[in-house]
Amino acid sequence: MTSGLTQSTDVFIVGGGPAGLAAAIAARGRGFEVTVADRSEPPIDKACGEGIMPDGVAAAGALGISLGDAGARPFRGIRFCEHDLAVEAPFPRGVGFGMRRTALHELMVERAAQAGVRTMWGASVAGLEREGVRIGGQLLRARWIVGADGGNSVVRRWADLDACALDSRRYGSRRHYRVAPWSDYMEIHWGEGCQLYVTPVGDAEVCVVLISRDHRQRLDHVLPRFPLLAKRLAAAGAASSERGAVSASRRLDRVWRGNVALVGDASGSVDAITGEGLCLLFRQAVTLADAFEADDLPRYQAAHRRLGRRPELMAEAMLLLDRWGPLRSRVLQAFAARPSLLSRMLALHVGELSVFDSAANGLALGWQMLTS
Numbered sequence: 001m002t003s004g005l006t007q008s009t010d011v012f013i014v015g016g017g018p019a020g021l022a023a024a025i026a027a028r029g030r031g032f033e034v035t036v037a038d039r040s041e042p043p044i045d046k047a048c049g050e051g052i053m054p055d056g057v058a059a060a061g062a063l064g065i066s067l068g069d070a071g072a073r074p075f076r077g078i079r080f081c082e083h084d085l086a087v088e089a090p091f092p093r094g095v096g097f098g099m100r101r102t103a104l105h106e107l108m109v110e111r112a113a114q115a116g117v118r119t120m121w122g123a124s125v126a127g128l129e130r131e132g133v134r135i136g137g138q139l140l141r142a143r144w145i146v147g148a149d150g151g152n153s154v155v156r157r158w159a160d161l162d163a164c165a166l167d168s169r170r171y172g173s174r175r176h177y178r179v180a181p182w183s184d185y186m187e188i189h190w191g192e193g194c195q196l197y198v199t200p201v202g203d204a205e206v207c208v209v210l211i212s213r214d215h216r217q218r219l220d221h222v223l224p225r226f227p228l229l230a231k232r233l234a235a236a237g238a239a240s241s242e243r244g245a246v247s248a249s250r251r252l253d254r255v256w257r258g259n260v261a262l263v264g265d266a267s268g269s270v271d272a273i274t275g276e277g278l279c280l281l282f283r284q285a286v287t288l289a290d291a292f293e294a295d296d297l298p299r300y301q302a303a304h305r306r307l308g309r310r311p312e313l314m315a316e317a318m319l320l321l322d323r324w325g326p327l328r329s330r331v332l333q334a335f336a337a338r339p340s341l342l343s344r345m346l347a348l349h350v351g352e353l354s355v356f357d358s359a360a361n362g363l364a365l366g367w368q369m370l371t372s
């Protein structure tokens, strides 16, 4: 028997951010004993746009996390803005929600406690063994180990899962402003080499995120390039300090090995501009619990790949618009001339459009761009 063995659990989760807590809630729902450890104390903050699309709201609901009842601010669609042009579309069904990251974390911690998840805060996991994890100088035995330790996952490295088919990065930073949301849409402001997006997160607060390929850019540097937005924010005080994070587009070759599985950003991610990171990890959490129940981690690999396809496609489309200014202007003009094209693109984004309809919409968009 290994010395230092003190406890055991069915599922040990490294990282108590949204992915770790979602995975814990889902696994508890199947009756497993679950322990989550995070090196930080709740509520844990992180740079995030703080917008959850309607598909993410539904995915959170499936885990018993009710954003609407927790004071989150609804938004009913997306608005694209560039120079003087603004074009918007409502979601085909439901609403998205904006919510401070710390408030989401508190809500999830509460839900995990209700579900009977054991949590260890301020506890850094120092290593993996075949039979469990090293934590606080001791071995905690676990049947399954989940790496939910974010984009720089050490569990991923320890389990030799770093190999990826795709790995590119942009840089994001966010700040909250004390101002009543001027719109019930989430706004994406397109500029050369960067985007700013604005999520209403309260009755008197918005969250603004800058995303760019240049890690030196800061909100104060780029805001003058967006005069309308700068004017709105000038009168508002900052309600938080600027906080940065890497926004990675990363697809791993595999997301499990032996008794270790990865979830959330540790398992790969889509560019932040999609606003799909949280939705993805809520869904991954459920499929991972399915795989535990079936004692079949390869099944998780297949489901994980399937879940990633649509967000990855949307991310590619958005990144194409980021890179090609003239194409972006044509696309936005086409959306302005035929708003139904944007509505259908948004429907695809939130999983409400079939592949056939998506292809038809792509053709209609191309035709509109050629003929306008």
Ligand SMILES: Cc1cc2nc3c(=O)[nH]c(=O)nc-3n(C[C@H](O)[C@H](O)[C@H](O)COP(=O)(O)OP(=O)(O)OC[C@H]3O[C@@H](n4cnc5c(N)ncnc54)[C@H](O)[C@@H]3O)c2cc1C
Pocket (backbone or CB within 6 Å): 014, 015, 016, 017, 018, 019, 020, 037, 038, 039, 040, 044, 046, 047, 048, 049, 050, 051, 052, 053, 056, 123, 124, 125, 126, 148, 149, 150, 151, 154, 171, 172, 173, 174, 209, 245, 246, 247, 248, 263, 264, 265, 266, 269, 272, 275, 276, 277, 278, 279, 281
């Ligand atoms: C700028 C930006 C904007 C974004 N905007 C949106 C948005 O609007 N909507 C959306 O849905 N998604 C958005 N995303 C994506 C979303 O934020 C991520 O997908 C999500 O935070 C991933 O959660 P996670 O739990 O996987 O990782 P994290 O939130 O990074 O959590 C990982 C946790 O692991 C812990 N940890 C790490 N190592 C250890 C260790 N050794 N031992 C113990 N604990 C450890 C950390 O303390 C941390 O709490 C955005 C991302 C960025 C970068």
